[in-house]
Amino acid sequence: MEYAFIGLGNLGGHLAASCARAGFPLRVHDRDPAQRARLEGLGAVWADSPAQAVAGADAVITCLPSPAVSEAVLEQILPAMRQGADWIEMSTLGRDDILRLSERVQAAGMGALECPVTGGVHLAAQGKITVLVGGEAEIFARHRPALAVMGDRIFHMGPLGSAALIKVITNMLAFIHLVADGEALMLAKRGGLDLKTAWQAIAASSGSSFVHETEGQLILNGSYDVAFTMDLALKDLGFAMAFGREYGVPMDLAGLTNQTFVKGRAAYGGAAQSTQIVKLLEDVLGTDLRAEGFPARLE
Incomplete structure (x- = not known):
């Protein structure tokens, strides 16, 4: 074919x-x-x-x-x-x-x-x-x-249409997990933990997620290079919010995450990497989330 x-x-x-x-x-x-x-x-x-x-x-x-x-x-x-x-x-x-x-x-x-x-x-x-x-x-x-x-x-x-719904759901979860992972890593850093060991412990725990195990590495490297932009994240979150209104589902976490990404785009631009959403917290606290041994890009 x-x-x-x-x-x-x-x-x-x-x-x-x-x-x-x-x-x-x-x-x-x-x-x-x-x-x-x-x-x-x-x-x-x-x-x-x-x-x-x-x-x-x-x-x-x-x-x-x-x-x-x-x-x-x-x-x-x-x-x-x-x-x-x-x-x-x-x-x-x-x-x-x-x-x-x-x-x-x-x-x-x-x-x-x-x-x-x-x-x-x-x-x-x-x-x-x-x-x-x-x-x-x-x-x-x-x-x-x-x-x-x-x-x-x-x-x-x-x-037709059913794949669009599940894709929006999976992306919505990924962005929520990304913001949560940034907060978790920052708590570990400000609490005096070694970030590499903290990342490994979270990855081996009930608190792990696909986002932590993949994009979390790019945050700790400092490249943030996930090849996905703030604009694309906001597009997908917008779809999720629209589905919530249509089906009468309260979207508290998705709504907060959407507003966080609006701030991220304002700070870094729509073409910035979506993982740079965590940089908002780094910049506010004047604390970076760097650790040795993590890749600049996922292979």
């Missing part, structure tokens, strides 16, 4: 590379040509435009930074896609966005599948990220082989 892949940023570049390494015929495009040499070296074919990428493809995969960008790309590719082809959206979109855009795709005679991913860029690089799927079982089965080379855990959540 021949795929087009549009959106080769921090996440999409790794996902496309996994497809290319597995031998799927692949045409790729991004407005930034920085990934061109790498993907051509893996056997992918570079396209100069989204429309050129999708011409004749069995499916197009998009991995883009916002619903607005996804919609703009769809405007370009729908006229060029063949009848019966599928659109696989791996961006993190709101449920209303994925449903609205999927209706346009289906009205044009094509299938739609939402497949946001979770687990971090480092797992995408290893082909071990978690894939959350929403859409018809038949379309999912058609593309499961490609999804399986990008992620080692795949969950079919139900119809």
Whole structure:
């Protein structure tokens, strides 16, 4: 099956590379040509435009930074896609966005599948990220082989829109855990504990979390380099708050975390690493959270 892949940023570049390494015929495009040499070296074919990428493809995969960008790309590719082809959206979109855009795709005679991913860029690089799927079982089965080379855990959540909901839930939890981990590490530091040993003890305890075990290392290194921005965090938290209003669920912790990230963006900018949210506490207290032996990036 021949795929087009549009959106080769921090996440999409790794996902496309996994497809290319597995031998799927692949045409790729991004407005930034920085990934061109790498993907051509893996056997992918570079396209100069989204429309050129999708011409004749069995499916197009998009991995883009916002619903607005996804919609703009769809405007370009729908006229060029063949009848019966599928659109696989791996961006993190709101449920209303994925449903609205999927209706346009289906009205044009094509299938739609939402497949946001979770687990971090480092797992995408290893082909071990978690894939959350929403859409018809038949379309999912058609593309499961490609999804399986990008992620080692795949969950079919139900119809279109269901993957958007669970992805927002998982990201909301991650951001809450991140703020909590910063407070925990700061308490350890100000209490006179060795931070490396404290991190290890927490990781081996009932208080550990995926965020502590991964992003906590980047905080202690001081790089904060998780390849995920404040703007993206606030986008996902905004989706979570909207779901809370829709379903009548009080979102106390999510609301506090959202406001903390608003402060973080004001302090460091929307393009700052989301892990720099912990730096707010470091700066207020004049106390850094550095420790030896932690990586600048997750491998």
